[in-house]
Structures are given as structure tokens and as C-alpha cells.
Amino acid sequence: MSEAKSEKEKRKIQSEKKMRDIMTAYYIDAKTARQNNKKVAWITSGGPVEPLIAMDIIPVYPENHGAMIGASKMGVDLCEKAEAMGYSNDLCSYARSDISCATVNGGPIGGLPEPDMLVCCNNICGTVLKWYEVQARYFNIPLFIFDTPFCHTEYTKEAKRYVERQIGEYVAFLEGVCGRKMDQDRMKDVGRISFEGQKLWQEVLDTAVNKPSPMTAFDAFFHLALIVTLRGTQQTIDYYQGLLAEMKDRIRDGIGAIAQEKYRLLWDNLPIWYRMKWLSKKFAEHDACLVADTYTSAWCGAMKYIDENKFLDSMAEAYSRIYLNIGVDEMARMVIAMIDKYQVDGFVLHSNRSCKPYSLGQFDIQRIVEKERNIPCLMIEADMVDERSFSESQISTRIDAFMEIIKDRKKGRA
Amino acid sequence: MITAGIDIGSITAKAALVENGKILGTKVTFTGYNAEAAGRKVYEDVLADSGLEASAVGKIVSTGYGRNSVKFADRTFTEIMAHAAGANFLKPEVRTIIDIGGQDSKAIALDERGKVKNFVMNDKCAAGTGRFLEVMARALEVDLDEFGAMSLQSGAPSKISSLCTVFAESEVISLIARGEQRFDIIAGIHESIAARISSMIARVGLTEPVMITGGVARNAGVVAALEGKLGVKIAVLPSAQVNGAIGAAILASSL
Known part of the structure; x- marks a missing residue:
């Protein structure tokens, strides 16, 4: 027993x-912002947060909150509340949880702190536009929409001009x-710190190339x-430096994340x-x-577009070209690059x-991966927050069968 | 060595005994609410039918949804592996398996060695499965065993468009009210199952020869609708329903 422990x-x-x-x-900081004369902005997960940090506005993420709601298994209750309010159960479960939670201050932390403004960037999806409009009406506060055109194949000259122009509007909005000007030097520092944080996060993720x-x-x-x-904050850098060091120690000591790593998988x-x-x-x-x-x-996937010394100008492109705002062919290329980099035996979608x-x-991505890399792929149908869309025995059988195929193939190769 | 395969599905439990490439016996019973008891029962029955003692059996593999409730099995495999092993044993040239059971349907692609290359299962929805047919049989007051023969009399299958079992049932009831022929409605039900299965087949890729397994294979109407939709001949073995159990017994022989 103690050994197992x-x-x-x-x-x-x-x-x-x-x-x-x-x-x-x-x-705690975010929830006590009012007492400390600080402003709170709700922002989408892929939104340009750095100007908020530079302006000393506390950014709060309904999507991170949604993840917490999901992880604490409170999603179904909040989704049902939203459905009772009239929202379709086809709507994103983050949106449903957030919209209903705002009215009852439920969830694991008793709701998010009331926002003073909303910042919505549609580089992750189109749902956020309506979702943030709903919240802007509910709280009766200003909403800034940062519109990033979809980059099917490339980031065009027109898109570039269009997105860059919005950065000025965004700063003016804040x-x-x-009621005060942005400190440009501070903004530059925040940009550098953000870039540094992204680099460190990528380095942390890179440690997974190690076997185990x-x-x-x-x-x-x-x-x-x-x-x-x-x-964009220093504590992110400090934290990831510590995490990276810990990962390197584990690699040195041969400590794997699971007891016995025989097969390596990629998740989508x-x-x-x-x-x-x-x-x-x-x-x-x-x-x-x-x-x-x-x-x-x-x-950290769009770092190559960032110029850390000209953060504000270059972030237009970086925020436009994140994974969810690009075409399927490019997504498939990125997936294949990850398959090669992390040397995985299977792909779970x-x-x-x-x-x-x-x-x-x-x-399409599955088909491309099967064709280009010939590794087993598994599709699991579920939902990130709404447990009603998860059927355990179905998924269990699929995972077992998928692993049987992988084991069989590896055995065949050995 | 004699080996046993036990396949606990959502509606029926199946068992098979195999020795040196020969099937000694098979058995089908209802699963009921207690999968563990069903596993024991079907195993005891197949042994009794074959005049064998449990001590004569070397290894046991369980499969199907209730595979983990068969406590006396030496190992479990998913029904995907079991059906592939069964097909490979009974008809080694098969490259695509369509398995339609009580609560799920699957398309399984096999490689040149008869090993599983890929598989697709139905979404979390019972349309296109045996349970779907049971519901429809009740609505139409027809014995499910007559479904196949009746649908083959139809010249103009009705159109069933709903993907949901419950809604499809109300659709069927309104077709009855409209005076459509029962055999046309049944043929329409089979067409709708065939349409669902075909799109799963498209995802794994159709390679001949094709074989159908699972309880629904006994329904000639579904098989005919699938053959029409896919444009290929589908092999139906008399052992289609116990194919998973046979496969499990085969897998047990190489433990």
C-alpha cells in the first residue's frame, strides 16, 4: 500500500x-477588484490580453471558468439552466454555462466578478460574438469586438491592414x-514578457518528446x-521556469508521467x-x-509571427493565425508535424x-493523417462540459479496440 | 486445447466452444438485466449442449458490452477484435465486416492479414441497430423474425427520414395511419438502416469481400437493402450472430 502510494x-x-x-x-484579486479600484474585463481565450495587462485591467476568462465548471462536474446543471432560459442545447456548453452562471452566481467559485467591459476576439469561433453581445446587454457594459478574418490559406494584405487598424481602436477603447492613456513603455514590457511566457510554455510542452x-x-x-x-505577467514566467526545471529533473531521473509508457498518443x-x-x-x-x-x-503556436520588440504591431498576425482560425490543410500539416515531433503511435480525436x-x-484531418502517416486514429464523441453527451461504455469500448489495434501493430512491427 | 468465447451483447449473450479449428458448439440466450448471470448461464448451456465439463476448457475470452462482467474469463477483447478474429477464421478472405447488434453497429476494415485496420461505430444513438428494429416491430405489430421476408415483398419502400429511433417510431405510426402497406414501411425501415451503415462504411472504406455479423444479419431485408446501397454482395454465414463468440474462442486459443 505504502509502496503504491x-x-x-x-x-x-x-x-x-x-x-x-x-x-x-x-x-481573489479579480473578485475584489472593485474594492481596489481596479477594472475587470472579460475576454475570450484567444483574445489579445496584453493591452489589458499593460492598462492594469484584470482579465477574466469565461472559458477558463467554463473549464472549471466542467472539471467540477457542475456543467449539466448550468447548461440545463441556460436551456430553461431559452438557449438551444446545440449551443456551446461554455457559452451556456457562462450565460446561466452570470444570473445565479453558481459554479465552483460562486460566479465570476462582474465585468466593467468585454473584449471578444472571434479567432476561436463565431459563437463568442453572440455570447458576448448577450453578456454586454445583461451587464449593460461596453463590448469591444476584435475581428480576425479566417485565414484559409494565407494572411492577406487586406486582412493585415484590417486587423492592424483594430489594434489602435482597441487601445482607444481601453x-x-x-479614462487614462496607455503607457507605451509598459506595453512593450508586457509584450516581451508575453512572448517569453509563450516560449517557456512551448519548452515545457517540448519536454514530452522525451521517452518516457x-x-x-x-x-x-x-x-x-x-x-x-x-x-504577459512576470509570475507566468516564474511559474513556467519552475515547471520546466521540474520536467528536466524528471527526465534526468527517468521519471515518466505514467507507470509504464509503451505507447504514445496525440490528442485533438x-x-x-x-x-x-x-x-x-x-x-x-x-x-x-x-x-x-x-x-x-x-x-504558443503562432509565435513565429510575433516580433517581441514590436509586439502590438505583430500581434495582429499572431492572433489571426492561431490554430482554430486557419484552414483544414494547414491544421493537418500542424498535426502531422506534431505526430513526427512527439513520435506518437496513434491519434485520438x-x-x-x-x-x-x-x-x-x-x-478530413483524420483521413489526411491516416494517408500520410498510417497510424490508427480514434474519434471519441463527447462534449467538453456537458456530461449528457458522454456515454461511458461506448467510449470505453472504442478506446479498448483502438489500443488493441495499436498493440497489434506494434507487435507486428517488432 | 478447447477454448471458449463468450460475447455479452446488450440484448443477447452468446457462447462458442472451439477446438483445433473446429467449432464444438454455440449458444444464444437473452442477456436480461444481469450480464454476469447471463455469461455464466450461456457458458453452462453451451457446455451442457456439447456434453463437456468446464474442466475440459483451457482458456476463456469474453467480449461485447458485458465483457468485464464475465469474471471467469482469462482475458477480455473488444467485440471489434472478436468479430475480426471470427471472420478471419470462418472466411479468411473477408476485408470488410458490418456488425449490427442490439445497441450498436460497426464497420470494420481488415488488412491483408485479416487484422483490424480501422473501425467506425455508431454515434450515441440507437438508430440503425437491432433495438431500432425491435421498436419498429412493436409499432407495426409484426414479429421481428418476419421482417426480412415481409420487406422483400415491397416494390416501393416508404421513406423514413428521422434519425432518431423515437421520432422514427412516430413517423412509422403516421405512415400506418396514412394507409401505407406494412411491407413497404418495413422495407423503408431497412433502407434507413442501410443508409446509416453505408455512411459508416464510407468512412472506413469499402473493400470486398464483405461479411455481415451480429443478430441483425438474420434479417434478409436489411442485408438486401445494404447490398443495394453498397452495390456489393454481402456474405451471411449461418453463424453470423455468434461470430463474436467464435472469434473470442479463437483469440483464446492463442493466449
Whole structure:
């Protein structure tokens, strides 16, 4: 018993506690913003947060909140509330949870702090436009829409001019709401810190190329919180430096994320937040480690477009070319690059009922991957927050069969 | 060595005994609410039918939805592997398996060695499965075993468009009210199942020869509708319903 416990203890990522502390402090700050004369902005997960940090506005993410609602299994209740308000059950479960939660202050942290403004960037989906309009009406506060045209194949000259022009409007919007000017030097610092944070996050994710991998995608889903919510702050850098060092120690000491890593897998789409433990156990029982995913790397996947010294100007392109705002062919290219980089034996796609832009091209991506890399692919139908869309025995059988194929193939090759 | 395969499905439990490439016996019973008891019962029955003692059996593999409730099995495999092994044993040239069971349907693509290359299962929805047919049989007051023969008399299948079992049932009831012939309605039901299965087949890729397994294989109407839709001949073995159990017994022999 004690041996089993110490074995589990050995694999536990120590930084986790620090992360929980940082997130707790962050939400306390956000919830007490009014008392401290600070403003709060709700912003979409892929939105340009750096100008908010530079203006000392506390950014709050309904999507991160949605993930917390999902992970604490409170999603169904809030989704049902939204449906009772008249929202369709086909609507994204983050949107449903957020819209209903705002009216009852429910969920694991008693609701989000009331916003002073909303910043909506549609680089992740079209749903956010209507969702944020609903909230702007509900709270009766100003909404800024940062419109990033879809980059099917390229980022055109026209798109570039269009998006860049909005950066000036965005800054003017923030200055108007706050009643003060932006400090340009501060903005430059924040830009550099954001870039540094993204670089570190990528380095953390890169440690998973090691065999055995020191972390799983399930760990990445957890440690992702800071690069999403506190991008552009020093504590993000400090945290990821610590996490990176811990991962390097684990590699040095040969500590893998799971007891026995025989098979390596890549995950696509958002996590199934309410089933993280079940899924990670399920895969670990098959000696399979989900070493990487397309989701967590979305917050550092467009770094090549950023000029850290001209952050504001270059972020227009970086925010336009994130994973969900590009064509399926390019997505497939990125997936294949990850398959090669992390040397995975199989590809697991979560067809997420909530997230249409993420799920729409998955059949094509699967077909391209099967053709180009000939590895087994598995499609799991579920939802990130709404547990009603998860059928355990169906999914269990699919995972078992998928792992049987992978084991068979590996055996055949050996 | 004698080996046993036990396939616990959502509606029926199946068992098979195999020795040196020969099937000694098979058995089908209803699963009921207790999968564990059903597993024991069908195993005891197949042993009794074959005049064998449990001690004569070397290895046991369980499969199907209730595979984990068969506590006396040496190992479990998913029904995807079991059906592939069964098909490969009975008809090694098969490259595509259509399995339609009680609550799910699958398309399984096999490679040149008869190993599973890829598979697709139905979404979380019972349309296109045995349970769907049961509901329709009740609505039409026709014995399910007569479905196949009746539908083959139809010259103009009715159109069933709903993808949902419950809504399709009301659709069927309104077709009855409109005075459509029962055999046309049944043929329409089979067409709608065939349409669903065909799109799953399209996802794994259709390679001949094609074989159908699972309880629904006994329905000649579904098979004919699928053959029409896919434009290929589909092999139906008398052992289609117990194919998973046979496959499990085969898998047990190489444990």
C-alpha cells in the first residue's frame, strides 16, 4: 500500500500546488477588484490580453471558468439552466454555462466578478460574438469586438491592414473605459514578457518528446491555465521556469508521467473536463501516454509571427493565425508535424459537440493523417462540459479496440 | 486445447466452444438485466449442449458490452477484435465486416492479414441497430423474425427520414395511419438502416469481400437493402450472430 502510494507520489508534479495557489490568488484579486479600484474585463481565450495587462485591467476568462465548471462536474446543471432560459442545447456548453452562471452566481467559485467591459476576439469561433453581445446587454457594459478574418490559406494584405487598424481602436477603447492613456513603455514590457511566457510554455510542452514523457496532455490541460489567463505577467514566467526545471529533473531521473509508457498518443480538441481522471486512468491501464495535444499548444503556436520588440504591431498576425482560425490543410500539416515531433503511435480525436470550429474538419484531418502517416486514429464523441453527451461504455469500448489495434501493430512491427 | 468465447451483447449473450479449428458448439440466450448471470448461464448451456465439463476448457475470452462482467474469463477483447478474429477464421478472405447488434453497429476494415485496420461505430444513438428494429416491430405489430421476408415483398419502400429511433417510431405510426402497406414501411425501415451503415462504411472504406455479423444479419431485408446501397454482395454465414463468440474462442486459443 505504502509502496503504491510512494509510486504515485513520485509521479506527482510538484509545481501543481503552486499553480493552485496562483490561480486562487488571481481569482481573489479579480473578485475584489472593485474594492481596489481596479477594472475587470472579460475576454475570450484567444483574445489579445496584453493591452489589458499593460492598462492594469484584470482579465477574466469565461472559458477558463467554463473549464472549471466542467472539471467540477457542475456543467449539466448550468447548461440545463441556460436551456430553461431559452438557449438551444446545440449551443456551446461554455457559452451556456457562462450565460446561466452570470444570473445565479453558481459554479465552483460562486460566479465570476462582474465585468466593467468585454473584449471578444472571434479567432476561436463565431459563437463568442453572440455570447458576448448577450453578456454586454445583461451587464449593460461596453463590448469591444476584435475581428480576425479566417485565414484559409494565407494572411492577406487586406486582412493585415484590417486587423492592424483594430489594434489602435482597441487601445482607444481601453483608454476610453479607463479614462487614462496607455503607457507605451509598459506595453512593450508586457509584450516581451508575453512572448517569453509563450516560449517557456512551448519548452515545457517540448519536454514530452522525451521517452518516457515527463508529462501527459492531461497535465498540460491543467498547467495551461496561466498561459491563458496571466499571459504577459512576470509570475507566468516564474511559474513556467519552475515547471520546466521540474520536467528536466524528471527526465534526468527517468521519471515518466505514467507507470509504464509503451505507447504514445496525440490528442485533438479540448479536454473532456469532467472525465480527465477517468480518461487518464483508462489510457494508463493500456500503458498509453497522451504525450501531446493540439489544444494547449494553441497558446504558443503562432509565435513565429510575433516580433517581441514590436509586439502590438505583430500581434495582429499572431492572433489571426492561431490554430482554430486557419484552414483544414494547414491544421493537418500542424498535426502531422506534431505526430513526427512527439513520435506518437496513434491519434485520438475528441469530436466535441460544443466546439464546431474545432470539430468540423476532423474527418478530413483524420483521413489526411491516416494517408500520410498510417497510424490508427480514434474519434471519441463527447462534449467538453456537458456530461449528457458522454456515454461511458461506448467510449470505453472504442478506446479498448483502438489500443488493441495499436498493440497489434506494434507487435507486428517488432 | 478447447477454448471458449463468450460475447455479452446488450440484448443477447452468446457462447462458442472451439477446438483445433473446429467449432464444438454455440449458444444464444437473452442477456436480461444481469450480464454476469447471463455469461455464466450461456457458458453452462453451451457446455451442457456439447456434453463437456468446464474442466475440459483451457482458456476463456469474453467480449461485447458485458465483457468485464464475465469474471471467469482469462482475458477480455473488444467485440471489434472478436468479430475480426471470427471472420478471419470462418472466411479468411473477408476485408470488410458490418456488425449490427442490439445497441450498436460497426464497420470494420481488415488488412491483408485479416487484422483490424480501422473501425467506425455508431454515434450515441440507437438508430440503425437491432433495438431500432425491435421498436419498429412493436409499432407495426409484426414479429421481428418476419421482417426480412415481409420487406422483400415491397416494390416501393416508404421513406423514413428521422434519425432518431423515437421520432422514427412516430413517423412509422403516421405512415400506418396514412394507409401505407406494412411491407413497404418495413422495407423503408431497412433502407434507413442501410443508409446509416453505408455512411459508416464510407468512412472506413469499402473493400470486398464483405461479411455481415451480429443478430441483425438474420434479417434478409436489411442485408438486401445494404447490398443495394453498397452495390456489393454481402456474405451471411449461418453463424453470423455468434461470430463474436467464435472469434473470442479463437483469440483464446492463442493466449
